[in-house]
Amino acid sequence: MTTKPGTRPARPHFSSGPCAKPPGWSPQKLDTRILGRSHRSALGKERLAHCVDLMRELLDLPDSHRIGIVPGSDTGAYEMAMWTMLGQRPVTALAWESFGEGWVTDAVKQLKLDPTVIRADYGELPDLGRVDWSNDVLFTWNGTTSGVRVPDGEWIAGDREGLSFADATSAVFAYPLPWDRIDVATFSWQKALGGEGGHGVLILGPRAVERLESFVPDRPLPKLFRLTSGGKLNEGIFRGETINTPSMLAVEDAILALEWARSIGGLAGMIARTTANAAALDGLVEAREWLGHLARDPATRSTTSVCLTVDADADRIKRMIKLLEAEGVAFDIASYRDAPPGLRIWCGATVDSADIEALGPWLDWAWEASA
Numbered sequence: 401m402t403t404k405p406g407t408r409p410a411r412p413h414f415s416s417g418p419c420a421k422p423p424g425w426s427p428q429k430l431d432t433r434i435l436g437r438s439h440r441s442a443l444g445k446e447r448l449a450h451c452v453d454l455m456r457e458l459l460d461l462p463d464s465h466r467i468g469i470v471p472g473s474d475t476g477a478y479e480m481a482m483w484t485m486l487g488q489r490p491v492t493a494l495a496w497e498s499f500g501e502g503w504v505t506d507a508v509k510q511l512k513l514d515p516t517v518i519r520a521d522y523g524e525l526p527d528l529g530r531v532d533w534s535n536d537v538l539f540t541w542n543g544t545t546s547g548v549r550v551p552d553g554e555w556i557a558g559d560r561e562g563l564s565f566a567d568a569t570s571a572v573f574a575y576p577l578p579w580d581r582i583d584v585a586t587f588s589w590q591k592a593l594g595g596e597g598g599h600g601v602l603i604l605g606p607r608a609v610e611r612l613e614s615f616v617p618d619r620p621l622p623k624l625f626r627l628t629s630g631g632k633l634n635e636g637i638f639r640g641e642t643i644n645t646p647s648m649l650a651v652e653d654a655i656l657a658l659e660w661a662r663s664i665g666g667l668a669g670m671i672a673r674t675t676a677n678a679a680a681l682d683g684l685v686e687a688r689e690w691l692g693h694l695a696r697d698p699a700t701r702s703t704t705s706v707c708l709t710v711d712a713d714a715d716r717i718k719r720m721i722k723l724l725e726a727e728g729v730a731f732d733i734a735s736y737r738d739a740p741p742g743l744r745i746w747c748g749a750t751v752d753s754a755d756i757e758a759l760g761p762w763l764d765w766a767w768e769a770s771a
């Protein structure tokens with residue numbers, strides 16, 4: 401067996417969710433004053449509102465858009481939007497990997513909406529020019545399981561009649577998002593922030609609020625999905641008065657991550673770190689004949705969930721991944737279960753470039769050791 405490289409990634413956390421904690425994270429740094437107390441106490445409300453305010457600041461979210469913490473992680477937030485707003489007009493759903501496909505399944509099988517579905521294979525982006533913006537449009541900003549993302553928001557019509565629903569969970573804090581083109585966006589803290597799972601974040605633009613206040617869907621809505629009361633938006637949700645009990649530990653952890661994000665220069669700092677990580681990984685790919693990008697077009701290649709092809713069969717790839725994990729140099733880098741076999745290496749801001757670089761020689765080692 402070839403000699404093991406001398407340098408190990410200091411943090412072998414390259415999972416695409418939950419992702420690496422922010423550098424320097426420790427549970428001792430969490431503010432625990434609220435633990436064991438009511439989330440509706442003055443302190444609870446203050447911490448929730450602080451979390452909401454920090455998210456607004458770090459996303460550069462304009463005042464036109466509301467932002468709230470909801471149950472059920474990203475899935476909860478996105479389904480809440482689908483269930484409460486869809487049905488008023490035709491729907492188009494875009495799918496180029498597993499999560500987008502999941503929203504198609506919701507729209508077709510559960511909501512029975514008969515959407516127009518525009519698909520592409522793993523590694524490709526569908527033709528965004530085909531989207532009819534008189535429809536409500538469902539899409540994933542960054543396809544976490546194929547590493548293909550939309551390039552920007554230019555393809556979203558400024559004068560759209562329908563609403564744009566962006567599942568932005570692995571895109572926020574990594575790309576600049578054009579909020580004027582986004583009516584609904586959802587994400588969870590466990591991706592680019594390195595926060596905890598459990599809660600989703602729901603962002604609503606003014607036209608989404610208008611829809612909620614003017615359209616009553618013909619379907620039962622569980623209490624967890626109810627965003628309006630008496631035909632009016634429940635504004636409290638967007639000030640931190642959550643629908644039901646949140647994990648204040650997860651909230652405090654998100655606050656810690658957001659404060660770290662602020663300390664490194666806010667959104668610009670987060671984007672810069674992500675871009676540098678993706679460039680470091682791209683350098684490793686370029687230098688190795690047996691590695692490639694699943695996303696074919698660099699303009700639509702993710703800089704967060706970077707998906708790599710390996711010139712080997714699925715068994716050898718599995719052996720590589722097992723060896724790397726056993727050595728403690730790379731955790732959770734297998735491609736998603738529904739995606740083509742390969743590697744997926746998270747390059748979001750909480751990862752350090754030095755750790756991506758240190759991974760290179762270990763990939764070589766695993767490549768040879770798995771032969």
Ligand SMILES: Cc1ncc(COP(=O)(O)O)c(C=O)c1O
Binds near residue numbers: 474475476543545597
């Ligand atoms: C694009 C996308 N959508 C949805 C999800 C599901 O997120 P959650 O587990 O937070 O509900 C994920 C998780 O990886 C994702 O990457």
